[in-house]
Amino acid sequence: MNSPLQKLRRLILPPRPDPARSRRIAEGRLMIGCLVAFGIFITIGVRIVGLADASASTRLAKSAAAITTERGRILDRKGRLLAGNLPITVLHADPSEIMDARDAAAKLAPLLTQHDHASLTKLLTKKTRYVELDRQLPPKRHAQILQLGIPGVYFAKGAVRVYPREYAAAHILGHVDTDNIGIAGIEKSMNAKLAAGEDVTLSIDLGLQAVIRREIQQQIDSFEAIGGAGILLDIKSGEMLAVASLPDFNPNQFALANDDMRFNRATKGLYEMGSTFKVLNTAIALESGAATTNQRFEVSKPMRVSRFTITDYHPHNKPLNVPEILIYSSNIGSARMAEAIGAETQRAFIDKLGLLDRLELEIPEISRPLSPKSWHRTTTVTVSYGHGISISPAHLASAVAAASGNGHWIQPTLLKRQTGDNPLRLRVFSEKTARAVRSMMRLVVSHEDGTGNFAEARGYMVGGKTGTAEKIQVGGYNKKANLATFVATFPVHDPRYVIVILVDEPKGQKHSHGYATAGWVAAPAIRRIVEQIAPMLGVLPVDEQSPLIRQKLLLDFTIGNEEATLASY
């Protein structure tokens, strides 16, 4: 090794490294290079997978966002759900991606309820890119179809509108079409708000609604009537706490309901309300100064007005005063009062009470009352006892609330009033008039000769007025088809609520001795309703004879026998 050449080389060049050592170094470097390259590839690989995953979750998040902007709910005044959304799975397919339509149809047919093999084959061979196979796929079926693994079959998340309370306030809630756009009721009128995902809170109270619906239904059943309606109105706020129209429908099966069921009798139906109008007539007479409470009107002879003859159900042979006219429901007396009021004044009051125009409620199902264009003498006379003008039960409720409450007409609403809301308020009657009117309404129920005795719910101070009107038909009135109405205010010493009950075409029954009048048909429903809802509304029963209660009513009336004054009513 120590040749002279090598010595020379060592002089010029650095010493030659040990081959074994340089090999180790090279190996080390190679290894590091490999590791770095490997690391880079791993990082890239991980990033690729991560990015792919991220885009997937972004897509999912987008679909989640689409769900969260679903239609707003409809709640009752206490926040209970009336209309909501239920998540569903929509099964759809892209026929262009399905390879064997017959085979796919055979596999799917047993799992789908709406289609059989033939109809599925037809659907799956269509020349479109989207066919809907099932709108409401249950989760179990969803899993089964996933397991079939048919290419071209897809699932989409959706929501279906549900009305979990079934019949409760069905007419007020309304309905949506298959695209979730409101087509009736609150769903239609509040569509913009609901579609934006906002909840709507109604003035309706579910519990009160259920009671009123049930009691009207019972009267319809026991008197074989064709329908009915009921309204509970808060006098002070104008909120409608219950609005029922029967027959009604289950909004979850809207397609099964016929037109009669869908018709909202409470707000859209127009009826000649009959004697319940005498409450308004009395209030107008007192307010306009046409009569004082103890003024008497001649009622012994039938009254002729152009071609009409006005008679009384029970003729009286001596003049009646204003409360007596209301208690005995005298048509002649009311007509005479109306003549004293005069056509113009009467029309002005009727107009102020909102009975000539549509009642602006928050649903599309409202109608304009039918009233004569020119207000003749006959009109004045017939309107006094509720004929010649057709209004909805909601109209009646708001007008009577004004006459028997504190004299204000308040714009009624179906939406819950928020604190600070300032509804339209018109003074129509004075405090004094309203007090006299409700005291007289109390007598209709509490006096032994009153027509509304069956409405007496002891302790709750119910005042009211019956109305039995013959229904209009082509060419006149139908003597056999009645409309039994009862309008009630309670408690009369501190008026807070007005109830209107209407039963359409009740038939006389054995248990009612053949009668189908409002006193027999509608009044008992009022009693049962008040007895049930008063505790719910926090209205306490009172002792009618206590001086505290008596001083809140007008009692200086003379009813019937001159000597027997109201001291004992």
Place this chain on the structure above:
Amino acid sequence: MRLILLSALILVGLGTTLYQVKTGIDERQDRLHRLELRIADTKRDIAVLEAEWAYLSRPERVMTLSGDLLQMKPIGQDRILPLDAIPMRIEFGQADLKKIVFNPAIQPKKKDQAE
């Protein structure tokens, strides 16, 4: 030379931080999406439960059930009294106790106690 090295180092540092921040954002966004998904899922579950509860608590159903199973009835007006209608508690002497007529059903027991 040293300057180049230093700036290269800074550049590398900045690049790494930027990358970290970017991936961090992505990660957070992912988490956000996942949470949103979970919220949406939970909301759907709540909607289902709410609808079910609303269906089961229909007043008609509750009225029928409370009537059939618990024999409940609407409260009569004679069972509701304002608080001040209830008389104040009276202190009884032993002599007064004898005047009280006990409920016949529990009278024998009271007699036993007296003996």
